[in-house]
Amino acid sequence: MSIDYAGFRRELEAFARSACPPEIRAVVAAGQKITKREYQAWQKILNAKGWGAPGWPQEVGGTGWDIRQRLIFEEVMAENDCPPLYHHGLGHIGPVIIRFGTSEQKARFLPRILDGSDWWCQGYSEPGSGSDLASLSTSARREGDEWVVNGQKIWTSHAHEASMIYMLVRTSKEAKKQEGISLLLVPMDTRGITVRPIRTIDGWHHLNEVFFDEVRVPADHLVGEVGKGWTCAKYLLERERLPPANVARLELMRRQIDRLVEDATRAAGARRDFSGLHHKLLLCEADVQGVRVMMAQATDDLIHQRPLGVQPSVIKMTCADVAQRLTTIALDAVGPDAAHRFLADVDVDADLDAQEAEEASDATWIQNYMFTRARTIAGGTSEVQRNVVANELLGA
Ligand SMILES: Cc1cc2nc3c(=O)[nH]c(=O)nc-3n(C[C@H](O)[C@H](O)[C@H](O)COP(=O)(O)OP(=O)(O)OC[C@H]3O[C@@H](n4cnc5c(N)ncnc54)[C@H](O)[C@@H]3O)c2cc1C
Structure with a gap:
């Protein structure tokens, strides 16, 4: 039976808009750090709907969706500011237990990942x-x-x-x-x-x-x-870089570009000067589009069970690089005053007036700038990824 992907997308969109609590969506939309409480709350909602594990087979409580459905799920959730799935349980150890675990281990550990009770x-x-x-x-x-x-x-x-x-x-x-x-x-x-x-x-x-x-x-x-255990470790690391895992990040970057462009327009003649930053944003946007194309290609390869080659490494490296460039642009845009305020530990809590809200938004950019420095290290450094690419392409 053929799957109605367009209908599937509409069903997901309606669910995302109605089921994800507005306060959680606000955190995601603002690019702030999502807390464990927020991740768990969303996981419980998804699980109650039967969508707690989009990447798992049905016999262990997953949806049994195909790769295209999983990709659509990630896209729709990200477009609607729902938190990404918490990866360590659902994306990493869950699939390893499914593949290599005993039936006792599956019965014991998988349900607690599904309902969010184990972190x-x-x-x-x-x-x-x-x-x-x-x-x-x-x-x-x-x-x-x-x-x-x-x-x-x-x-x-x-x-x-x-x-x-x-x-x-x-x-x-x-x-x-x-x-x-x-x-x-x-x-x-x-x-x-x-x-x-x-x-x-x-x-x-x-x-x-x-x-x-x-x-x-x-x-x-x-x-x-x-x-x-090395076989399990490699299986986990390979899955970590498969296309569905990067969709939320890509959407976040697309949003960041939109927000920066919006800020630039709003701030014309105001306290921020974005002149000179537009072309850098365009280059980031071009790279994000490039990654999208590569992910579409990698997804097609997965569907047809062709080897992915260097694509996961290139996607990982490019995403990390663009995330760093984007937040560097944001840092240039918010300027040194905002950085000083951040370092002076500005209070970025709720109930802010307009100026405080702008300062809080600046602080989020600065935190994201600082955080993304680690992106070229976490999950395998860019240098090591380049080695992987060189070995594969040049046979070094
Ligand atoms: C934000 C963040 C979150 C993380 N989360 C986790 C986690 O949850 N669990 C976990 O287990 N680990 C985690 N890590 C660790 C991460 O996987 C390692 O930091 C990473 O694999 C690099 O290892 P290392 O820090 O020992 O650096 P090293 O391997 O010592 O590398 C040092 C430098 O040498 C370079 N280098 C090393 N080998 C080569 C080579 N062969 N060719 C060229 N250059 C090379 C590296 O690129 C790097 O610049 C996290 C790291 C970060 C930054």
Whole structure:
């Protein structure tokens, strides 16, 4: 039976407008940071509708949608200022459990991702093991029915508010370095786990160090085979960069361009001077269009099960680059006064008059400028992505 994609889009649009609470949509529309409470509230609404996991098969509670429907879902939700799906559970570890997990693991962990009651974080990177992830040294030794974990993770996004961590641990030092790694699912309230915040220049708290001191994990929390965690890790990283994952980001950038153009028009002759910034915006817009074309191509490749080649790496790099350029333009536009106000810790809370609202909007731009500095590092650095592209295209 052929799918009525246009009708599907209309149904999603009506739902997004009526079901997503206005206060959550306002946060997304303003480009502010979405809190765990907001993500969870939206996830519960989606789940109640049966749309909690657009990328999962029906037998584990997903929608069973095809790739085109998933893309339309992401587009419509982003166009209507609904939060993107919280990726660590739904997009990362969920699909790994579906692919490699036991039926007990599926029954235990997937429903709690679907209804938003578990909030996951990713324990991959360690001090000294980021780009060269396979060199990681956090260890797990087997004692009876438990794994005992010792070591440290770093740059762990949202660990301070997560209830679960999926983590790579070394279970053997004898094998080739990729082969001695296993994937463990660990409750964050287990004795011996310490989370320490890493303060970043954007002023938001999202990154952490996580320490493991004789942490005891039930043996049946290991996913897949012992020593084969690298296969799970790669499966996860490959999915992280597939087209649906980038739609919300792309829409956000398109919105940012619109907002900057709107500001430029409104501010003609006013306190902001945008002259000289328009052509930079146009170049960003051209790149966003370019990524859209590439995503359409990659989606077509996925539908027809053709290899994606370097497309995910190029999309990731370009999105990170444009996000940085856009927020740099915004920083130029809001000017040094706004930056000083931000650094003086301006109050950006609700109930603002017109001038305060403008200042709050400036502060959001500045925070986003600071935040996007990390975009060329998080999820695999741009330099490493360029290596991937060079290796693939030049056979280096
Ligand atoms: C905002 C943010 C969120 C993150 N969230 C998480 C998370 O939730 N969980 C998690 O596990 N990790 C997370 N990370 C960590 C991230 O995955 C790593 O920072 C990243 O993989 C780079 O590793 P590294 O920091 O060890 O830098 P390194 O690998 O030490 O790199 C240092 C520099 O050397 C360059 N370099 C390294 N190798 C090569 C090479 N072969 N060729 C050319 N240049 C090279 C890099 O590009 C970089 O410029 C996050 C990072 C950030 C910034």
